[in-house]
Amino acid sequence: MHATKFRAAIAAAALLAFATPAVHAKPVDAPITETELAGHIKILAGDAFEGRAPGTEGEDRTIAYIVGEWAKAGLEAVPGSATPWLQPVPFVxxxxxxxxxxxxxxxxxxxxxxxxxxxxxxxxxxxxxxxxxxxxxxxxxxxxxxxxxxxxxxxxxxxxxxxxxxxxxxxxxxxxxxxxxxxxxxxxxxxxxxxxxxxxxxxxxxxxxxxxxxxxxxxxxxxxxxxxxxxxxxxxxxxxxxxxxxxxxxxxxxxxxxxxxxxxxxxxRPFASNNVIAKLPGAKPDGKAVLFLGHWDHLGICESEGTADRICNGAVDNASGIAVLIEVAKRLGKGARPDRDIYFLATTAEEKGLLGAHYFADHPVVPLSDITVALNIDTIAISPRGTPVATIGRGKPAYDAVVREAATKLGRKLDEDGEADAFIQRQDGWALGAKGVTSLMVGGSFSDMKLLEAFLGSHYHTATDNFSDTIPLGGAAEDADLHVALGRAFADTKAWPGTAK
Ligand SMILES: [Zn+2]
CATH class of the missing domain: 3.50.30.30 (Glucose Oxidase; domain 1)
Structure with a gap:
């Protein structure tokens, strides 16, 4: 390149940058920290929440906390809802x-x-x-x-x-x-x-x-x-x-x-529990939507009277996933507004057989055919930083490419051996996938099977799934950043068509 032209080009670029800084200042989401996640998990998995069993006082506290945090994030109740923020789910x-x-x-x-x-x-x-x-x-x-x-x-x-x-x-x-x-x-x-x-x-x-x-x-x-x-x-x-x-x-x-x-x-006994549902209205909605979900419930008071610790607090399963959903909502709510509508769903009664997710799938607040992707987050505090990204529900090339690009941009390696799919029916995304919604569960927790099996064989569904400083949150923080990126990618009307195989 000619020197003079070169200098002129630099000058022009500098001028452009000065005149319209927004064009060049790419919106950057601050990384989600382990401390932020730990703060939520500590509360949700605290004894005051009684293990978050559906239909208990623990549910009321859990819902109040999630709604409060999502409202702070800038999410809204779904317009026209008779029960803002909540979808009552009738149980027997x-x-x-x-x-x-x-x-x-x-x-x-x-x-x-x-x-x-x-x-x-x-x-x-x-x-x-x-x-x-x-x-x-x-x-x-x-x-x-x-x-x-x-x-x-x-x-x-x-x-x-x-x-x-x-x-x-x-x-x-x-x-x-x-x-x-x-x-x-x-x-x-x-x-x-x-x-x-x-x-x-x-x-x-x-x-x-x-x-x-x-x-x-x-x-x-x-x-x-x-x-x-x-x-x-x-x-x-x-x-x-x-x-x-x-x-x-x-x-x-x-x-x-x-x-x-x-x-x-x-x-x-008939009773009602609740799915929590919120919406981040898109800047340029095109009728398609992204759905984030994770279950808020856990097993409640699970040990018989006389046991020292009677509460299954569910710190990893799934206070960790709800913590991630809160911070992802905050990044997407406070940062540059995505084009498409993004829904956030915290389901009830996953532990009873994905019941809240099945109910949502039967009574969706947005037509299921409009959901371009459902991203489920469950049991996420398993792995340290640097764990490769596995995807439950892989196999649709266009979707896999979005995940690969988002992960690679964040410096993550991919784990594409398909082992993670052993868990496909054991997570809320299954309820939506069974009805034709592309449902993915993306992250490090289902990549390192040794770490996952160590959890499943020890604290999983016991009274020892408690919050502690030794829960690995590095991988969860990285997965949280990845979900912010995935939310942005799938909500981008220019980059993602909204329908794909
Ligand atoms: Zn569970």
């Missing part, structure tokens, strides 16, 4: 008051090993006698259809995911399908992966379902692996052989020479 809670189970094998009474069964009734009382039992394996065939005649029977089903497909329903849905097919009772054989004592305690306490959900079978429950083995053995079957046979996608179930008398008494 069933509490078992007592139950009895009697089995006979070929006409002879058979006593299950001690405490190997837990039952829940759908109605205030149920008394079923002489139910023929059928072992149904996973309860479905390779096409995802109910695999056996269960009408009027006791269906005994495996808990674990069916091994002959990766998009097949999990146990809750399979149990519901058996109920829909007319099963009078469904017993799920628990997995060795969950300690029986723990499962018995949680399953035996209170069960929540959406008030508008299909009713389950009159009686449902769990059998411990040991109790199931004993019952099958008494019926002349080898448990291992049955488990093996069930792995075939064509398995049709096996009638057992077992008859069951099941009785339950339950207290049924």
């Amino acid at each position: 809670e069933t509490q078992g008051l007592g139950s009895t189970a009697r089995f006979s094998v070929r006409g002879r009474d058979f006593a299950l090993p001690d405490d190997g069964i837990v039952l829940t009734g759908r109605d205030p009382s149920a008394a079923l006698t002489g139910l023929p039992a059928v072992f149904v394996g996973y309860g479905i065939d390779g096409a995802g259809k109910v695999n056996a005649d269960v009408k009027g029977k006791l269906a005994i089903m495996l808990f674990d995911n069916a091994p002959f497909g990766d998009k097949l329903p999990r146990y809750r849905e399979r149990r519901q399908m058996l109920a829909d097919a007319g099963a009078s009772a469904v017993l799920v054989i628990a997995t060795d992966a969950v300690p029986w004592e723990q499962l018995r305690e949680t399953a035996g306490s209170k069960v929540m379902r959406l008030a508008d959900a299909k009713p389950g079978a009159p009686v449902s429950g769990f059998l411990s692996p040991a109790a199931a083995d004993a019952l099958l053995k008494q019926a002349g079957e080898d448990s291992n052989a049955l488990h093996e046979a069930a792995k075939s996608p064509g398995y049709k179930g096996m009638a057992l020479p077992v008859s069951a008398d099941l009785a339950t008494q339950s207290a049924i």
Whole structure:
């Protein structure tokens, strides 16, 4: 380049910069800090919030905190909402008051090993006698259809995911399908992966379902692996052989020479919990929207009386995700206003089976077809800084490219081995994905499986998921910055078309 022209060019550039600084001063979002996240987690996972169980005082405090922070961030209630900031979600809670189970094998009474069964009734009382039992394996065939005649029977089903497909329903849905097919009772054989004592305690306490959900079978429950083995053995079957046979996608179930008398008494209580919903109106809305979501609920008071620490505080699961949603809202709300509308959703009852997210998906405040992407944030305080970025829900090239570019710009490495997808059905995004919304869960937590499994095998869903200074928040802070960038990218009408494969 010629020297004179060069100098003139510099002068012109300088003049331009001076005259219109906004053109050159790229809006920069201040990095989200570990201290900011820790501040929110400490509060949300504090004992005053009682473990954030739906329908408790802990819920009221949680909602007040989230609404307060989002309002400070500049978010608004969704216009026209009869209940600003909130989407009431009607539930029915069933509490078992007592139950009895009697089995006979070929006409002879058979006593299950001690405490190997837990039952829940759908109605205030149920008394079923002489139910023929059928072992149904996973309860479905390779096409995802109910695999056996269960009408009027006791269906005994495996808990674990069916091994002959990766998009097949999990146990809750399979149990519901058996109920829909007319099963009078469904017993799920628990997995060795969950300690029986723990499962018995949680399953035996209170069960929540959406008030508008299909009713389950009159009686449902769990059998411990040991109790199931004993019952099958008494019926002349080898448990291992049955488990093996069930792995075939064509398995049709096996009638057992077992008859069951099941009785339950339950207290049924309708109540409402709430999804929290807010909107950041876009500067140039084009009808498409970005949805951020994360669940606010956790397990509440989870240990029996007399235990020193009775509260499952859910610091990592998912106070950490809500902390990130608060700070992401603040960056997007205070910084340069994105083009598209951005919705923020804090769901209830994720821990009860993604119930708040399912309710939102059935009653969306913005048409689901307008949501260009849903970004779910759950259990995010797992990894240190520098952890590669994995994405649950990868596979749509245009979306993957946005994530790759945003992550790369922030100096992050990508983890694209697909391992993270093992968790796809275990997070709120699944409820939206099942209805056609592109749902991603992006970050470091689902990248380093060693770290994730260490958490899942220790503090996860126990009273020790507490806030402490040793929770790794570096990765969460980086993931939070990444979500600010993703929010900006997907809300940019020039850079992102709003629909893509
Ligand atoms: Zn959880």
